[in-house]
Amino acid sequence: MPLFANPRNAAAGSVRQLDPRITAKRNLDIYIYMLGYAEGRPMPTTHWETLEYFKTLGFRINPANKRVKQIEEAEAYYQSWTEKRDSLPYEADGVVVKADVMEYHTRLGDVGREPRWAIAYKFPAIQGTTQLKEIGISVGRTGSLNPVALLEPIAIGGVTIERAALHNEDDMRRKDIREGDWVYIQRAGDVIPDVVGPILSKRTGNEKVFSLLDKIYNKEKGRPACPVCGGQVVRPEGEVMYYCSNAACPAQVQGRIEFFVSRGAMDIRGIGEKFIELLLKEGMVKDAADLYSLKDKRDQIVQLEKKGEKSADNIIKSIEKSKSANLPRVLNALGIRHVGEETANLLAGNFTDLEDLGNASREKLMTVPSIGPKIADSIIAFFREEENRKILEKLRTAGVWPRQELAQTGLPLSGQEFVITGTLKSFSRDAAQTRIKELGGTVKDNVTKNTRYLVIGEDPGENKLVRARALGTEQINEEKLLAILGQKN
Ligand SMILES: [Zn+2]
Known part of the structure; x- marks a missing residue:
């Protein structure tokens, strides 16, 4: 079977196939690292013990795993792999250093999705050199005019690269990157590759200094214009980027x-x-x-x-x-400026639905933790815009209008926090969430000392299980959840 150019995408894409027969044909292999949950036996107390246990079960364990006592040993081991990485039968982008004692995992905890007890020590990014043929302009969803390097195609780390990011004009000036230059390209992980800088020794004198405004100058209009729609171009005060001001672009x-x-x-x-x-x-x-x-x-x-x-x-x-989809997701999807995933989550905890949020005053918005005037104004501007109101109305008509009940008292599950991990069989996670909320309970993403129940579905997340065990949180299965919700089946 021919090799895929990008192993991570190929593996992820295979697992995500809607048709499992295609997944089965892909010939995937795996090394096992984590044990999420154990029944009828105690959980191992160290990570190393976990790996040894997997071996006895017949799972494949990475032969390169190594247990070290000192950070210096970990560093030396990492160094040795930076030299031998090409000898691996697969691509690797670094070494993960983990705390061995499982109890530390709970004590160290996570920052967002990143555990503090496991840190990826990346290999240096892979570089290559090629010629920058031309600088193009791509228009982003916010209207930002982004310079893009169009390259003489080059293969770096098994991926053919034809485009690379140039960020903004100021950054290009600082690096003195010109059209026609030979440049260093850097690729790190799956993100779009970067142009690091020009190779000055290869300059012939024919390279052209780039000016964004010249590039987008529209002769017919006699002014710079959006290369896609011809719209007015603006540069808001204090920003490095130019924007197409036509929302219909x-x-x-x-x-x-x-x-x-x-x-x-x-x-x-x-x-x-x-x-x-x-x-x-x-x-x-x-x-x-x-x-x-x-x-x-x-x-x-x-x-x-x-x-x-x-x-x-x-x-x-x-x-x-x-x-x-729940409210945080829909809120994020709207693409309100300065409202990303995290802010959407914060907002969703304080408003029952999009209408409630859209009606909120600047003062009300700013009572939400970490929402300042900039975000508040952006939200207000979004809901005022006629085009956006039309989109919201269409979403509402289509039934894409998540509602969530804010904390209530006097209901059977009042004040009870649930955390769900893994897939539930009899209903979707959103449906479970809705039902819990209807009964006055709340559903959170992370296990804390306030968590009343951790509901365990299929393929539960290991972090949540470890944490629940450490905190002595009651763990229940789906059947028990159904009983609590009065939906025995
Ligand atoms: Zn435009």
Whole structure:
């Protein structure tokens, strides 16, 4: 079987296939690292013991695992791998250093999604050199005009690179990167590669100093203009980027829809960049909310380039599925400036739905922890904008309008915090969450001393289990949850 260019994407893509037969054909292999939950035997007290235990069960353990006593030993081990990394039969981007004693894992805890007890010690990023043929401009979902390096294609670490990020004009000036330069390219992980700087010794004198305003100068209009829509270009005070000020700019619309369907947002699978482009071109959607009307356009989807009946049905299915997304997700998906995943979570805990949030005054918004005037103003501006109101109305009509009850008293589960980990069989996590909230309980993401129950589904997260064990939190299975919710089945 030929090798995939990017192993991480290939593995993730294989596991995410809707058809398990395709996954089965991919010939994936795995090393086991973590034990989430054990029944009928105590959990190992060290990480090393866990790995040894896996071995006795017949799982594959990475032969390169090593237990060391001092940080110096860990450093030396890392050094030895920076030299031998190419001898591995797979790609590796670093060494993970972990605390061995399991109790420390709980005590050290996590920062967001990053555990403090396991730290990736990355290998130096992979570099290469090539010629920067031209500097293009891409228009982002916020309208930002981003310079992009169009390169003579070059393979770095098994990936062919044709485009690299240049960030902004000031940054390019500082690095003195010119069109036609030979440049160093750096790739680190899956992110878009960077242009590190020019190779001055290769300059011929024909290189061109880049000016964004010259690049986007529109002769017909006699002024700089958005290269996609011809709209006015502005540079807000104190910012390094220029922006296309036309909210209806097709590049911005495309970017906003791409963001809406992305994983951290509505997580709608099967809709990629190309497909969105086609939908816009055919006039089948004008904004992200229009995706929810696609279920009535099945035949048209089938006719769109390369989309068969099955694929069209899958797309419609995943769009419909996204309707049950919770408030933080929908809020994030709207792409309000300065409101990312974390802020969306904070806001969602304080408002019952989007209408409630949209009606909030600046003062009310600023009572939410870590919401300052900048974010508050941005939220208010978003809800005032006519185009956005139309999108919200469409979402509401489509039933994409999550509501959450704020803390109530006098209900059977009042004051009880639940944390759910793993997949539940009889209902979706969102449905479970809704039911718990209806009964007055709350559902949190992390196990704390306030957690009343940790509900364990299939494939539970190891961090939550370890933490619950350390705190003595009551762990219940799905059946018990159903009993608590009065939904025995
Ligand atoms: Zn534009």
